[in-house]
Amino acid sequence: MTRAxxxxxxxxxxxxxxxxAAAVTWPLERALFWIRSSGWLAAGLLLMAILVTPLARRLxxxxxxxxxxxxxxxxxxxxxxxxxxxxxxGTHLDGAWAQVASLAWLRAGALAWxxxxxxxxxxxxxxxxxxxxxxxxxxxxxxxVAALLAFQHALLSPLAARGWVLGxxxxxxxxxxxxxxxxxxxxxxxxxxxxxxx
Amino acid sequence: xxxxxxxxxxxxAASALWAALPHPSFAAWLGSYAVVWLVGQGVARAGWRWxxxxxxxxxxxxxxLAAPVGRAIEGWGxxxxxxxxxxxxxxxxxxxxxxxxxxxxxxxxxADRPQTFYLHADGDAVALRLGDGGPRLEATPLGHGLxxxxxxxxxxxxxxxxxxxxxATIEVDGEAHRRELLAVRPLPHPRAxxxxxxxxxxxxxxxxxxxxxxxxxxxxxxxxxVLDGPTDVAWLDEARVIVTHxxxxxxxxxxxxxxxxxxxxxxxxVAARDGVAAASxxxxxxxxxxxxxxxxxxxxxxxxxxxxPADTLVVSSRQPPALHRLRLSDLExxxxxxxxxxxxxxxxxxxxxxxxxxxxxRPDGPAHLGNHFVDDQLVDVDLAAWRPIxxxxxxxxxxxxxxxxxxxxxxxxxxxxxAPDGTRWVAFAGTDDVWGLRDGRAPTMIALExxxxxxxxxxxxxxxxxxxxxxxxxxxxxxxxxxRPIALARLAPDDATLMRDDEAALMRRVGERSFYESTRxxxxxxxCHLHGGSDGQRHNIGGGALVATLDARGALGTPPFLxxxxxxTLGSLDELARTxxxxxxxxxxxxxxxxxxxxxxxxxxxxxxxxxxRDLARERRGLDAFVRARCGLCHAFPAFTNxxxxxxxxxxxxxxxxxxxxxxxxxxxxxxxxxxxYLVDGRAETLAAxxxxxxxxxxxxxxxxxxxxxxxxxxxxxxxx
Numbered sequence: 001m002t003r004a005x006x007x008x009x010x011x012x013x014x015x016x017x018x019x020x021a022a023a024v025t026w027p028l029e030r031a032l033f034w035i036r037s038s039g040w041l042a043a044g045l046l047l048m049a050i051l052v053t054p055l056a057r058r059l060x061x062x063x064x065x066x067x068x069x070x071x072x073x074x075x076x077x078x079x080x081x082x083x084x085x086x087x088x089x090g091t092h093l094d095g096a097w098a099q100v101a102s103l104a105w106l107r108a109g110a111l112a113w114x115x116x117x118x119x120x121x122x123x124x125x126x127x128x129x130x131x132x133x134x135x136x137x138x139x140x141x142x143x144x145v146a147a148l149l150a151f152q153h154a155l156l157s158p159l160a161a162r163g164w165v166l167g168x169x170x171x172x173x174x175x176x177x178x179x180x181x182x183x184x185x186x187x188x189x190x191x192x193x194x195x196x197x198x
Numbered sequence: 199x200x201x202x203x204x205x206x207x208x209x210x211a212a213s214a215l216w217a218a219l220p221h222p223s224f225a226a227w228l229g230s231y232a233v234v235w236l237v238g239q240g241v242a243r244a245g246w247r248w249x250x251x252x253x254x255x256x257x258x259x260x261x262x263l264a265a266p267v268g269r270a271i272e273g274w275g276x277x278x279x280x281x282x283x284x285x286x287x288x289x290x291x292x293x294x295x296x297x298x299x300x301x302x303x304x305x306x307x308x309a310d311r312p313q314t315f316y317l318h319a320d321g322d323a324v325a326l327r328l329g330d331g332g333p334r335l336e337a338t339p340l341g342h343g344l345x346x347x348x349x350x351x352x353x354x355x356x357x358x359x360x361x362x363x364x365x366a367t368i369e370v371d372g373e374a375h376r377r378e379l380l381a382v383r384p385l386p387h388p389r390a391x392x393x394x395x396x397x398x399x400x401x402x403x404x405x406x407x408x409x410x411x412x413x414x415x416x417x418x419x420x421x422x423x424v425l426d427g428p429t430d431v432a433w434l435d436e437a438r439v440i441v442t443h444x445x446x447x448x449x450x451x452x453x454x455x456x457x458x459x460x461x462x463x464x465x466x467x468v469a470a471r472d473g474v475a476a477a478s479x480x481x482x483x484x485x486x487x488x489x490x491x492x493x494x495x496x497x498x499x500x501x502x503x504x505x506x507p508a509d510t511l512v513v514s515s516r517q518p519p520a521l522h523r524l525r526l527s528d529l530e531x532x533x534x535x536x537x538x539x540x541x542x543x544x545x546x547x548x549x550x551x552x553x554x555x556x557x558x559x560r561p562d563g564p565a566h567l568g569n570h571f572v573d574d575q576l577v578d579v580d581l582a583a584w585r586p587i588x589x590x591x592x593x594x595x596x597x598x599x600x601x602x603x604x605x606x607x608x609x610x611x612x613x614x615x616x617a618p619d620g621t622r623w624v625a626f627a628g629t630d631d632v633w634g635l636r637d638g639r640a641p642t643m644i645a646l647e648x649x650x651x652x653x654x655x656x657x658x659x660x661x662x663x664x665x666x667x668x669x670x671x672x673x674x675x676x677x678x679x680x681x682r683p684i685a686l687a688r689l690a691p692d693d694a695t696l697m698r699d700d701e702a703a704l705m706r707r708v709g710e711r712s713f714y715e716s717t718r719x720x721x722x723x724x725x726c727h728l729h730g731g732s733d734g735q736r737h738n739i740g741g742g743a744l745v746a747t748l749d750a751r752g753a754l755g756t757p758p759f760l761x762x763x764x765x766x767t768l769g770s771l772d773e774l775a776r777t778x779x780x781x782x783x784x785x786x787x788x789x790x791x792x793x794x795x796x797x798x799x800x801x802x803x804x805x806x807x808x809x810x811x812r813d814l815a816r817e818r819r820g821l822d823a824f825v826r827a828r829c830g831l832c833h834a835f836p837a838f839t840n841x842x843x844x845x846x847x848x849x850x851x852x853x854x855x856x857x858x859x860x861x862x863x864x865x866x867x868x869x870x871x872x873x874x875x876y877l878v879d880g881r882a883e884t885l886a887a888x889x890x891x892x893x894x895x896x897x898x899x900x901x902x903x904x905x906x907x908x909x910x911x912x913x914x915x916x917x918x919x
Contacts (some may be wrong), residue, residue, distance in 0.1 A: 026828055026900035096847035102859050103845060104282035111225055134242035135235060138205050142231070149224065155290065156282055158832065158842025158864065162293040 002065070006072060013041075031091035036159065038087060042080035043150050046116070047172040049073035050143055054179040071123055074143065078120035081113045105156035112149035115142045147172070203255075208234055210259055213266035220269040222277035285766020289757050293841050296755075296834065299343075300368040300375050302326060303837035304868060305755040308801040309360045309383035310406045311427055312350040312445055314808050314919075316868070318343055318835035321370035328366055328381070329358030338814070340821050344835050348808055350445075352426055357381045362702065380754060382799040385703055386411075386689035387669040390467075390544075391657035393615065394433045400657040400665040401439050402674065403428035404689060410441055410451055415659050417676040417685020424456055425449050427463075430477075432470035440475045440486065442468045445809060448477055448486065460491050463809045471505040476526075478503045478513060480806055483529055485511075494529035498522070504547035506581040512552055514542035516734040517874065519565070521545075521554065523584060533584050538577065539565040541733055544655075548616035551587075552579045555611040555624075557725050557733070559589050569741045570778070572725045574609055576624065592626070592633075593720040598783060600718065606783050607631055607643065609716035610724055613655030613667075621679075623664055625653040627724065628716030632656050632666055634679060644681040647784070652714045670710040702795065705788065709796025712772075712789045713750075717779035723750070723771075730800050732873065736880040743857050746880030748865075749873055752802030756841060756866055761878045763843040763863030769794030802869040807918035820915025823908040827899040838867035838919065846878075851895045853879070871917035885913050 017037050024030040052070045089095060093106075100106045122128050122136050133139070147169075154165045212231035219226070270277075278284040295301065300319035307313065307328055317324055317337055324337040324345040333354040337345035351357075357364050357379075364381040367374050384406035391400045401412045403424065410422040410431060427444035434440055434450065442448045442465035447458040464480035475486040478500035485492045498515040500522075506512045509526040520535035521542065539560025546553050554577045558565045565571070578588040592608035599606065610628030617623060621636045630651045634642035644666075646653055652670040659665055662679040672690020677683055696704035713723045713730065726733050732747040739745045745761055759765045765773075772790040775782065782789070824830065834840040843861050846854035854860060862878060876882040882892050889901050889909065896902065904912060 025903070028897055029828055029831065029900065032831070092848050093845060094847050094851060096845050096854070098859055099845040099847060099861075103843075103861055104280065105843075106845070107223075107225060108281070111228055115228070132243055133239065135204070135208075135239050137201055138208050138238070139235060141205055145228070152224075152281065152283070155286065156843075158840065158844050161297060162290055163297050166290070166294070 002068070002072075010076075028092070031087065032159065035084060035087045035092055038080050038084035039154070039160075042077050042084050042116075043147075043154060043168065045073050045077035045080055046143065046147055046150060047168070049077055050147055051172060051175050054176055058178050074116075074140075075120055075123055078116040078123075081116050082120075085109070085113050105153050105158075108149045108156070109153035112146045112153060115146040115149070119143060119146070204238075206259070208238060210262040210266075211238075214262045217265035217269040220273055222273040222280050224281060285757060285770070288766055289841065292755050292757050295377075296837050296839075296841065300324070300370050300377075301836050302366065302368060302377055302379070303755065303866075304752055304802060305379045306752070306799070306801050307349070307357045307364060307366075307379055307381045308799075309351050309356050309381065310408075311801065312348065312352075312804050312808055313801060314805055314868075315347040315349060316836040316838075316919075317345040317347065317368060319345060319368065319370045321373075323369075323371055325369040326366060327369065328379075329364050330367075331358035332356065332364075332366075334369075340814075341818050342821055342825050342835075344821060356383070361700075380798065382706075382801075384799070385691070385707075386672040388667045388672065388674055388689055389654055389669050390430055390613065391615070391655040391665050391667050391674070392431050392433055392439070393657040393659060393665075395436055397618070397658060397660040398436075400659060400674075401431045401433065402655065402667050403431050403441055404672075405429055405444065407689075409689075410439070411674065411687075411689055412439075413665055413674050413676065413687055415661055415663050415676065417674075417687050419674065419687035419689075421689070422451060422454055422456070424451060425458065429466045430468045432468045432475055434470050434473050434475060440468055440470060440477075442466065442477045442479075445804065448475075448484075450489075459486055459489065461486065461493075464806055467501060467503050469503045469505055469511075474526075476503050476505070476511050480810070483511070483513060483524065485526065485529065492529065494524075502542050502545040504545055504552055506547060506552070507550040508582070510581070512545070512547055512579075512581060514545055514554070516541040519556075519733075519735065521552070521579065523581065536579065536584060536586070537561055539563070540735060541728075543610075543728060544612055544614050546614040546616050546622075547581065550581050551616075552581055553577070553614050553616060553622055554579060555614060559586075561586055565735065567738045567744070569738050570719075570721060571738065572721045574611055574628075574720070574725075576611060576614070576622075592624070593716075600783075601780065604718040604780065604783075605629075605716070605720040606718070608633065609720050610714065610722050612714075612724075613653065615655075615657045617658030619658075621658065623656040623658050625656040625666060627652050627654050627714040628720075628722045630715075632664065632677075634664075642679065642681065644677060646675070649683055650675045650686065652711050654714075670707055670714065705792045705795045706799050707796075708786065708788055708792030709794065710792075712775075712782075712786060712793050713796060715782055715784070717775050717782055719779040721779050723775070730797075731803070734874065736875070743860065744879045746875050746878065749802070749869065750797060751800040752866070752869055753800070754798040756837065756839060758841075758843070758863060761863060762861045764861075767794060768797040771797075803872055805869065805871060805918055807871070812918060813914070816911055817915050817918060819908070820911040820913075823904050823912035824915060826903045826908070827901055827912065828903075829899050829912075832864045833867050839864045849897050850877075850892070851897070852892075853877075853881075867916060868919050870919050885916055 021030050021033050024033050049070050056066050100110050122133050151169045154160045212234040215230040216227045302317045325334055326347050327334045335347045337347045339345050361381055361383040364379040366377050366379045386404040386407040388402040388404050388411050391402045393400045399412055399414045403410050405427050410424050412420045424441050425443045425446035428441045429444050430442045431439050438452045440450050445463050448461040448465055450457045461484045465477040468477040477484045482493050482495050483500055500513040502514040504512045511524045513522045519541040520537045522535050523533050525532050538556050540556045540558040543555040556575055558573045559575045559577050574592045575589050577586050580587045593605040594608045595605050607629045608626055611624045612627045613625035615623045621634045624633045630647035632644045650668045652668050653666045654669050655667045657665045664677050667674045673688045676685040716722045726747045727750040730750050732749040736744040736746050765771055769790040772793050842864050846860040846862050876888050882888045
């Protein structure tokens with residue numbers, strides 16, 4: 001069921017994007033459309049993956065579905081980032097590999113992708129067993145580093161709207177920081193009734 | 199908890215490893231983390247467990263932390279620079295200012311000239327109010343959410359306040375939006391001095407304050423208000439002068455009477471002889487004789503002008519960097535241009551010889567292509583034979599030299615006057631000195647650093663006296679030919695007064711002086727950015743690429759700077775002077791801030807179309823073409839730049855093939871019409887050539903979407919921005 005919803009969402013999303021891309025007549029701009037869409041998608045999914053746990057805690061709605069949701073979002077983010085990188089290098093950047101290392105915003109994007117790729121690879125129990133990965137948790141905490149690098153990438157890239165970059169990453173940072181706010185202990189119904197009797 | 203402790207341990211160990219090989223980059227730290235994680239992975243696989251008590255853990259943590267903290271402090275600057283985070287707040291603020299509609303560009307309101315503002319707004323009726331008590335200016339819709347405001351302080355009134363931070367209001371369909379701009383009211387700037395026929399007096403104009411200043415041998419100063427933007431002055435006879443204006447007709451001034459002459463605006467230099475005046479105007483030469491005006495269109499933009507022998511005129515141009523000789527009778531060239539290699543910085547002619555100051559002399563080919571090559575010279579041109587007869591380097595060294603190769607005198611000759619006794623007087627703005635040169639005699643050198651720095655012109659007066667003008671300091675000095683100071687006439691307040699009353703103006707003065715001041719290498723900012731503009735040439739910058747000189751004006755609000763966007767703030771350009779050019783001879787507190795403030799206060803030149811008339815219908819068609827060709831993807835409204843930096847490969851693969859790794863800063867298109875040559879290396883001589891000859895990969899806009907007429911309309915729009 002979850003997989004079906006996921007696949008349907010993915011299909012509708014891609015169809016909408018294709019419809020948007022079809023409206024762009026200049027091939028170079030069409031390529032940019034796909035690059036920007038995949039980039040925003042990757043950033044959005046990554047931020048959602050990072051925020052799932054703190055938000056669920058804050059909303060006091062622990063669910064057994066959370067780990068799988070987080071995993072699905074993370075894998076989708078890595079896949080989107082891979083598509084974003086491949087599209088960029090194949091079209092707009094036209095294979096300018098040297099620039100990836102020399103320009104700060106491209107380097108940040110490449111590093112973010114490397115981190116996400118490592119996380120993606122270690123997101124499958126079979127792969128973790130085969131690679132005998134013991135310290136996967138410290139590795140997966142690098143998702144935060146990937147998000148920071150993605151922020152640098154988006155902020156310095158020439159075509160991203162700064163207002164949106166600051167808005168999206170700012171809201172995500174604020175939401176993530178809520179985990180630092182101590183949660184008050186809630187009283188159970190039985191405690192409440194005993195308090196009212198005394 | 200144990201997981202977090204492990205995480206902290208890995209981070210600490212990675213940081214310690216990075217501290218051992220401290221490359222200032224995030225990639226290096228991440229690489230260290232990967233190594234440490236792999237080691238930890240090996241340890242975990244081996245099943246080793248290592249448990250420490252709280253005390254030893256803290257001690258080990260502190261030990262591990264010490265080195266990376268030290269390294270991080272040490273390498274913080276380089277790290278920020280490498281990751282392009284050193285000016286990120288400044289850059290992001292500038293981008294947000296442009297993206298936040300309604301928005302306005304440029305963000306500078308200058309009180310001394312007409313200006314064009316572009317507004318990007320989602321509405322039908324848009325107006326711009328320059329401060330609560332300032333003028334309200336209706337905007338003309340151009341289409342696609344772009345509006346234009348033509349502002350003329352003389353007609354519309356000054357902004358409120360006229361100097362300092364300005365709270366402007368953009369009204370969109372009746373709704374007010376506050377936006378912060380910068381208002382600047384410049385101080386008087388007397389520039390080129392013209393001696394009267396008898397040399398009893400000299401005159402200069404201040405373009406910034408619309409006034410003519412006439413000074414006599416004793417230093418008595420008369421100031422006369424003239425028309426808008428006086429650019430140059432020449433004496434018709436002992437009583438009358440002709441003043442050219444950038445934003446108004448030329449005018450004949452006699453006493454306080456100012457009589458306009460129908461020359462049109464945009465005249466920048468003038469010379470006169472026996473009551474006849476010749477002015478270089480917008481792509482034309484204009485001769486004024488007995489109140490009659492003759493005008494001849496030219497294929498180049500004329501600049502300095504002088505009378506030659508046998509009823510000829512000599513005119514200089516930046517593009518090509520050459521002298522042209524024209525017959526006075528029909529203003530036709532009577533000989534081929536004389537190429538100099540670099541354009542004339544100033545020129546004076548007398549007795550059949552013109553003395554031309556240049557930053558390099560190469561009569562038989564392009565300028566020398568040495569890295570940052572500047573070689574100030576005075577070239578004597580025999581105007582009848584039409585050939586250079588002598589050339590002398592001026593940059594010299596004195597006992598103040600600190601290191602081999604330093605020069606500290608004779609840099610940036612900006613003013614030349616040929617005295618009747620054969621002495622040629624030269625004002626050197628870069629090194630604060632004036633020289634009197636005469637064949638067979640040792641030169642007279644008058645040091646002005648303590649009295650009137652940044653001299654931009656000199657005029658020999660009768661009675662062995664000279665007048666020297668400094669634009670930056672707003673003053674004209676009278677000296678004996680021996681150098682003895684006689685009088686100093688100020689048009690602008692002195693430093694002490696500014697320190698007390700107008701600190702912002704003082705900082706701008708500090709910056710202006712620094713811009714003209716020579717570094718120890720003999721190069722100043724002004725060497726290539728003539729008077730803050732551009733010499734229109736291509737220079738070898740860093741031995742990597744020929745780069746067309748950018749106009750340094752109108753830079754406020756468009757970070758980062760330079761062609762590759764390598765400098766986050768205007769003041770950070772000071773680093774070039776301190777490092778590459780070996781610094782300045784003179785200590786100056788606040789030089790960096792001063793440079794930033796002065797450059798920020800320099801408006802772009804007023805577009806000629808604003809003064810000569812616009813074809814609004816064609817401009818609207820041009821804007822349609824601009825949008826259809828998707829130019830706005832990078833040259834976004836309203837500044838016509840999104841302030842982004844692109845790998846060269848993404849736009850000009852041909853260029854990138856020979857300039858690998860080059861990053862291109864998206865330039866603003868405002869003022870484009872007057873900023874040829876185009877593209878980073880100046881390879882496009884015309885705007886049309888950008889699209890027709892230098893976009894083989896068709897990545898610089900969707901030009902295929904435009905037919906010939908639409909492309910012509912687009913070019914018309916761009917020329918008038």
